Structures are given as structure tokens and as C-alpha cells.
Amino acid sequence: MQEPQQQSQSGLSRFGDMPPVEFRKQLHELADWIADFREHIDELCVAPHDKPGAIREQLPKRAPEEGEPFEEILTDVDRIIVPGMVHWSHPMFLGYFGWTSTAPGILGEILTAPLNVNAMTWRTCPAATELETVMIDWLRQWVGLSDDFDGVIFDTASVGIMHALAVAREEAAPATRKLGLTGRDLPRLRIYTSDQAHSSAEKAAIALGLGEENVIRIPSDEQFRMDVDSLGQTIAKDRRNGLPPMAVVATVGTTSTASVDPVSEIANLCREAKIWLHIDAAYGGGFAMVPEYDWTRKGWELADSIVINPHKTVFVPLDFSVLYVRDLARLRRVFSLVPEYLRGDTVDAEKNYMDYGIQLGRRFRALKAWVIWRSLGRTGVVARLREQIRLARLLVDWIKRDDRFELSAQPSMGVVCFRFIGAAAPLPGMGTTAPGRAGPTDRVDKINSDIVERINASGCAYLTQTKLRGQTVMRIGLGNVLTTEEHLRSGWEIIQKTASDL
Numbered sequence: 001m002q003e004p005q006q007q008s009q010s011g012l013s014r015f016g017d018m019p020p021v022e023f024r025k026q027l028h029e030l031a032d033w034i035a036d037f038r039e040h041i042d043e044l045c046v047a048p049h050d051k052p053g054a055i056r057e058q059l060p061k062r063a064p065e066e067g068e069p070f071e072e073i074l075t076d077v078d079r080i081i082v083p084g085m086v087h088w089s090h091p092m093f094l095g096y097f098g099w100t101s102t103a104p105g106i107l108g109e110i111l112t113a114p115l116n117v118n119a120m121t122w123r124t125c126p127a128a129t130e131l132e133t134v135m136i137d138w139l140r141q142w143v144g145l146s147d148d149f150d151g152v153i154f155d156t157a158s159v160g161i162m163h164a165l166a167v168a169r170e171e172a173a174p175a176t177r178k179l180g181l182t183g184r185d186l187p188r189l190r191i192y193t194s195d196q197a198h199s200s201a202e203k204a205a206i207a208l209g210l211g212e213e214n215v216i217r218i219p220s221d222e223q224f225r226m227d228v229d230s231l232g233q234t235i236a237k238d239r240r241n242g243l244p245p246m247a248v249v250a251t252v253g254t255t256s257t258a259s260v261d262p263v264s265e266i267a268n269l270c271r272e273a274k275i276w277l278h279i280d281a282a283y284g285g286g287f288a289m290v291p292e293y294d295w296t297r298k299g300w301e302l303a304d305s306i307v308i309n310p311h312k313t314v315f316v317p318l319d320f321s322v323l324y325v326r327d328l329a330r331l332r333r334v335f336s337l338v339p340e341y342l343r344g345d346t347v348d349a350e351k352n353y354m355d356y357g358i359q360l361g362r363r364f365r366a367l368k369a370w371v372i373w374r375s376l377g378r379t380g381v382v383a384r385l386r387e388q389i390r391l392a393r394l395l396v397d398w399i400k401r402d403d404r405f406e407l408s409a410q411p412s413m414g415v416v417c418f419r420f421i422g423a424a425a426p427l428p429g430m431g432t433t434a435p436g437r438a439g440p441t442d443r444v445d446k447i448n449s450d451i452v453e454r455i456n457a458s459g460c461a462y463l464t465q466t467k468l469r470g471q472t473v474m475r476i477g478l479g480n481v482l483t484t485e486e487h488l489r490s491g492w493e494i495i496q497k498t499a500s501d502l
């Protein structure tokens with residue numbers, strides 16, 4: 001006879017799941033917890049004060065022997081996890097690229113949890129597969145990309161570029177998929193990107209066996225855009241030395257300043273020289289939806305691949321990145337490999353997304369995009385991006401009015417880079433250090449770095465620092481729908497006061 005099902009301390013039955021009545025109760029409590037968290041997020045410290053290891057010390061060294069009740073787990077979330085976090089969704093979080101938490105985005109994530117499907121083939125979840133296809137196409141239309149492009153959803157842009165460059169590698173060195181790179185008479189293949197581009201190009205080169213040193217950094221101009229003449233000269237020189245070009249990575253929205261490379265010129269060069277062009281529009285891609293920014297998509301039609309991160313600028317919660325490839329079959333040819341046990345599941349399908357990358361198991365990411373994009377609509381997305389641009393310009397005005405600060409780069413999209421230079425009158429032009437004011441460059445660097453570190457340690461606001469032309473500068477990235485003009489003003493006043501106190 002079967003033993004009667006007993007409930008453990010955790011409220012779960014001995015072999016199965018939580019009884020439905022209990023689950024419903026917990027869900028209601030969790031709903032309140034989530035709503036309270038979101039409503040009162042601005043009362044939290046943006047960043048913790050703790051030293052590394054402080055969270056670990058509060059956690060048991062061993063996993064529990066017996067199950068524990070959900071109430072206790074949630075209490076520990078409040079006690080240990082929430083105070084130990086940098087709150088990216090806090091309205092005073094002004095670091096990196098702001099952040100894309102929204103209430104509909106959270107609802108989308110919650111909806112995804114109980115479905116918990118594996119979107120590896122069409123047959124294993126037709127709705128996940130087909131919704132993914134439709135979301136990729138909605139975004140393509142929104143950013144004005146031609147229908148020669150089709151895509152796949154990955155977690156991040158870093159994974160996207162790796163897949164794009166795998167195809168570029170296959171086209172530059174045919175049969176690499178089959179034979180690999182070693183033991184063959186292959187030259188070193190070169191990848192070119194600007195000195196402002198994200199390190200994901202190097203990471204991809206490492207993963208693909210192309211070698212980090214074969215990613216060549218091309219100098220950028222005074223506005224942090226790739227210098228196309230220098231690109232052409234470097235490629236020509238490499239060719240003479242038996243180092244053929246494999247790909248160029250142009251950026252629309254660089255990590256430090258959100259500068260935009262001259263993509264059209266780069267694209268023409270790549271077309272003539274038959275080089276794969278990848279566009280890293282991880283940040284800037286979303287802004288192509290804003291009519292005033294449609295110039296940023298000039299030249300996209302000539303690209304081979306483009307990556308856009310809706311988790312940066314199109315309000316989808318992390319993680320959600322789309323890789324578009326012109327003629328997506330090129331990606332499929334490199335990655336399609338159907339194991340015997342899945343053969344039956346791959347028939348009758350228009351698309352099995354496992355064929356377009358190294359992942360077999362895939363989350364149902366499209367659902368949260370569907371929820372947030374339907375909730376905002378195109379006009380809602382554009383209005384919010386315009387507000388980020390407005391706030392960034394406002395901050396620029398404030399910076400210009402305080403002669404102790406200077407702009408360090410042309411503001412772009414939601415990103416503003418600036419530098420504290422001391423108390424005297426401003427120097428003409430931008431990006432210059434003020435000799436004899438706050439002192440020599442390394443002293444000014446230290447002051448700027450200290451301002452950022454003090455503010456971040458205070459828990460009142462959070463910003464980032466970066467290096468531009470060797471100088472340390474402060475950087476604000478707007479992107480959070482909760483960040484209002486008042487929050488930004490308060491952040492600016494904190495910066496001014498911290499600078500005065502130093």
C-alpha cells in the first residue's frame with residue numbers, strides 16, 4: 001500500500017509539488033512583495049556598503065537537508081539579498097546604460113515562469129518558436145531594417161557577435177566547421193574594430209580560436225568614431241603582410257560615449273573588399289526607432305550581421321538580444337546539427353531555433369518582449385527614448401553652467417560623459433584638462449574617480465567612470481523609466497556637492 005502523502009516543513013507534499021491552495025496563497029503574497037518592492041524602490045540604498053564576502057557570510061555553507069517554508073526563504077530575500085544588491089532599477093541608478101525594468105516587463109517575466117518550456121525546436125514548443133519569429137520581425141520593422149535580414153534571440157550581444165563571427169570565419173576559411181583551424185594551411189584572419197568598441201569582439205575571437213591579437217583596434221576621431229581612412233590603410237597593410245581581413249565590427253552606440261561609427265563609409269569599404277560587416281548596435285539599435293535618430297541606421301542595409309539589445313534600449317528585461325543576419329541560412333549552415341533523438345521533432349518545422357546557434361535548450365524569451373511591446377506600442381517606446389534624450393540634454397545644460405565641470409564627449413542618445421576640472425574658468429573646447437586648476441592630469445583623474453566612488457558608496461546614487469583619451473571621466477547613462485527630471489537634478493546636485501567636499 002502507498003504511504004499517505006505527508007507534507008514537509010516547506011509545505012510541499014513528500015514527492016510532488018506544493019498543494020494548489022498553498023501555492024495560491026504564496027503567489028498572492030509574492031504579488032504584494034513585488035508590488036511593494038517596485039513602489040518603494042526609491043527608498044532603498046542604490047548600492048550596498050558591504051565588503052566582498054559579506055553576503056556569503058550570511059548564507060549557510062551547506063545546502064539544507066530538509067525543505068524550508070517559502071515564508072522563511074522570502075524573509076531571507078528581504079534580510080540578505082535585497083540589501084546586498086546594486087539596484088539597477090532604482091531611479092537614482094545612473095550607471096552603465098540605465099535599465100529596462102518596467103511593470104509590464106516584470107509581468108512578462110512572471111508569465112514565463114510557469115510555462116517553463118524549452119524552445120529548441122518548433123515541435124517542442126510551437127508557440128515559443130513562432131512568437132520568437134514574430135518578435136524578431138516586429139523589432140526589425142521598428143528599427144527600419146530590410147527584410148533581407150532575419151534573426152535569432154540570444155541572451156546577450158556577446159553571444160550574438162560570437163555567432164556572427166563564426167559565420168564570417170566559415171566564409172573566410174571554408175570548411176572550418178568540419179575541419180577546424182589547426183593542421184591546415186590557414187593565414188591569421190583579422191577582425192577590425194575601433195578603439196572605442198566593446199571587448200565582446202576580442203571575447204568572440206578567443207572563443208572562435210581566431211586569437212585575441214587578431215582583433216585590431218582602429219583609432220577613433222575626436223568624436224570617438226572609427227577613422228575609416230585608418231581602417232583602409234590598416235587592412236591594406238595587413239593584406240600585404242599575408243593577413244587577410246575576415247570582418248569589421250562597426251558600433252552604433254559605443255560603450256563609453258554612445259558614439260556612432262560612420263557605418264555607411266565602413267560598409268562601402270567592406271562591400272568593395274568583400275569583408276563581413278558586423279554592426280554592434282547593442283545599445284544604439286533601439287534609438288533607430290526615434291525619427292530624429294534614423295540617421296544612425298545609414299549603411300545597415302549593407303551589413304552582414306547586426307546585433308541589437310532590447311534589454312538595453314527597447315524595454316525588455318534582461319536578458320534579450322537579437323542577432324540579425326542577412327540571409328539567415330548562412331548562420332544555419334554553420335550551426336545546424338540534428339542529433340538522432342531530435343530528428344523526429346525537427347520535421348514539419350519552418351524553423352528550429354536550435355539550428356541557429358550552439359544552444360540546444362532555449363528559454364521562452366519572446367513572451368516577455370511580446371508583453372512589454374504590446375503594452376508600450378511603438379509610440380510608447382519612442383516617447384520613453386525621447387525622454388532619455390531630453391534628460392541627457394538637460395544634464396548637458398547643467399554641466400555647461402558650472403565652470404568647474406566640462407563635457408568630455410559630445411552627448412549621444414542617453415549618455416553624457418563629463419569631468420570635474422576644478423574651480424577656475426572653463427577652457428575653450430572639450431576634452432581638455434585644465435593645467436594648474438585641479439592639478440596635473442593624474443590628480444584630476446583621481447578626483448573624478450573619487451567622486452564616483454564616494455557617491456556609489458553613499459548609496460544615494462550610482463554612476464560609472466570611464467577613460468577617454470587616457471583621462472578618467474564620469475559617465476551617466478539614462479534608460480530607467482523611473483528616473484525623472486527631479487531624480488536627475490538630485491543626482492547632479494550630489495555630484496556638485498561631492499566635488500565641492502573633496
Ligand SMILES: Cc1ncc(COP(=O)(O)O)c(C=O)c1O
Pocket residue numbers: 155156157158159198200251253254255280282283309321
Ligand atoms: C556597445 C556594446 N556592445 C556589446 C556589449 C555587450 O553586451 P552584452 O552584455 O549583451 O553581451 C555592450 C555592453 O554593455 C556594449 O556596450
